[in-house]
Amino acid sequence: MRAESSATSPTSIAVSTPPAVAPAPPAAARSSPRLGTLQAALGVVAFSLTFPATAWGLQGFGPWALVAVRSVLAAAMAGGCLLALRVRLPERRHWAGLAVVAAGVVLGFPMLTTLALETSTTSHAAVVVGLLPLTTALFSALRTGVRPSRTFWTAALAGAAAVLAFTIAQSGGGLTTADTYLFAALVVCAAGYTEGGRLARIMPGWQVIGWALVCCLPLTVPAAVVALSYEPVVWNAHGVAGVLWVAVGSQFLGLVVWYRGMAAVGIPKASQLQLAQPLLTLVWSVLLLGEHLSAAAPLTAAAVLVCIAVTQRSRS
Numbered sequence: 001m002r003a004e005s006s007a008t009s010p011t012s013i014a015v016s017t018p019p020a021v022a023p024a025p026p027a028a029a030r031s032s033p034r035l036g037t038l039q040a041a042l043g044v045v046a047f048s049l050t051f052p053a054t055a056w057g058l059q060g061f062g063p064w065a066l067v068a069v070r071s072v073l074a075a076a077m078a079g080g081c082l083l084a085l086r087v088r089l090p091e092r093r094h095w096a097g098l099a100v101v102a103a104g105v106v107l108g109f110p111m112l113t114t115l116a117l118e119t120s121t122t123s124h125a126a127v128v129v130g131l132l133p134l135t136t137a138l139f140s141a142l143r144t145g146v147r148p149s150r151t152f153w154t155a156a157l158a159g160a161a162a163v164l165a166f167t168i169a170q171s172g173g174g175l176t177t178a179d180t181y182l183f184a185a186l187v188v189c190a191a192g193y194t195e196g197g198r199l200a201r202i203m204p205g206w207q208v209i210g211w212a213l214v215c216c217l218p219l220t221v222p223a224a225v226v227a228l229s230y231e232p233v234v235w236n237a238h239g240v241a242g243v244l245w246v247a248v249g250s251q252f253l254g255l256v257v258w259y260r261g262m263a264a265v266g267i268p269k270a271s272q273l274q275l276a277q278p279l280l281t282l283v284w285s286v287l288l289l290g291e292h293l294s295a296a297a298p299l300t301a302a303a304v305l306v307c308i309a310v311t312q313r314s315r316s
Contacts, residue, residue, distance in 0.1 A: 036264020040273050043258025046249045047129075048280035051122040052288045053245040054114055060239015062231025063118055066246075067111045068224035073247035074106075075217050078210035090203065090211055097195045102212040104192025105255065107219070110246070112185035116178035122285045123167060126278035128182040130163030135190035136271035143194050148268045152314040156268075159275040159307030166300040167278050193271065196255070197262030205259030209252060272311035275304045 057066045081087075090098065116125055134156050140146055148156075199208045233239075262270040279301050285291040 033265050036261045036270070037273070038261070039257040040261025040265065040270040043254050043256075043261060044273050044277050045280065046254025047258070047274070048277045049284055050246055050250040050254075051113070051117065051125050051129075051281050052284045053242040053250065054117050055122055055289055056238040056242030057246060058114070058117065058239075059242070060234045060236050061243060062227060062233075063114045064111075065224065065227035065231045065233065066243060067107075067114050068220050068227050070110060070243055070247040070251055071106055071213065071216055071220040072224050073243070074251035075213035075220065077248065077252055078206075078213045079217075081206065082210050082214065087207060087210075090207075094199060094202065095215075097199050098208070098212050098215060100195040101192045101199070101208060102216050104188040104190075105196065105209070106192075106212050106216050106251070108188035109185045109192065110251070112181040112188070116181035116185070118178075120176050120178035120182070121291065122289060123282055123291060124176060125178070125182060126167045126281050127164060127179075128186045129274060129277045129281065130167050131160060131186055132190060132193075132277075133271040133274040134160045135186055136193045136274075137268040139190045139194040140197070140267040140271070144198060144267065146266070146268060149314050152268065152311055155307045155310035155314065156272055159272065159304055159311070162300055162303040162307065163275055163278050166296055167282075169294065169296060193258075193262070194267055196259050197267040197270070200259035200263035205263060206252075206256040208259050209255040213252070269311060272308055275308055276301075279304060 054066070057070075061069065113125060113128070116128075137148065137153075137156060141148070196205075196208050196212075258270075261273075279297065282291070282297065
């Protein structure tokens with residue numbers, strides 16, 4: 001009994017310390033709202049380059065090869081980090097959520113948007129990004145039970161409407177055959193963002209996307225081999241740069257900071273930062289692809305920024 005009162009006491013402290021450190025991975029959830037907002041904003045900047053970079057990538061790779069290769073490259077980077085840091089496998093209860101992230105963010109959204117960009121301009125494809133914040137907030141409300149305020153929903157709907165009006169006007173007001181791909185991409189990506197944001201409260205955001213990428217390797221590696229054998233590759237600077245960016249910037253690093261941001265400030269509020277993504281994409285389209293913007297861009301940008309400010313200040 002004496003041994004229990006003297007020796008066990010320090011032992012209990014030593015044993016309880018690792019569990020206290022183990023929950024530390026959700027440090028993103030304890031980050032300040034300001035830092036979380038900054039991280040989510042960095043993710044939006046990375047994502048805003050995805051469509052122009054995909055357009056570049058299609059100059060050298062076929063659509064299926066582009067999607068498969070970008071996923072394999074991103075998985076190689078993520079897997080290397082997981083191995084180097086000796087990260088343990090996620091608990092069994094988290095694998096279903098990781099499968100949703102993999103299906104929506106790693107496979108579904110890249111594949112559907114790449115197919116859409118074969119026949120659609122980046123400005124038209126930005127329609128799906130304009131609707132993504134609202135769709136993500138809806139998925140979050142259904143999945144997590146969070147009910148944002150009326151002010152939040154009013155500002156979110158106003159921002160989505162402004163972005164939709166602008167992007168549709170940029171594309172001439174007509175719907176293309178690529179819209180089926182774009183709206184399907186909208187749904188699967190919103191599901192992946194929601195589940196990824198939930199998991200980022202339990203484990204670091206980079207591990208969420210890292211494990212999602214790695215678990216897709218049994219599909220993406222054979223797909224890359226088959227696609228590269230059927231779709232000839234034209235080696236050029238734009239094609240290589242496009243593939244590298246969508247793999248490293250959009251598929252891995254962008255999602256790392258994005259999930260950390262969502263875990264810190266909440267999925268609905270973080271998702272509203274994406275209201276600025278279509279406008280950023282259009283700016284990149286002008287600079288990188290030579291597309292032209294209308295005079296409505298500054299007005300839409302101002303309206304979107306006001307909506308973002310309101311959603312960030314409203315209480316979830």
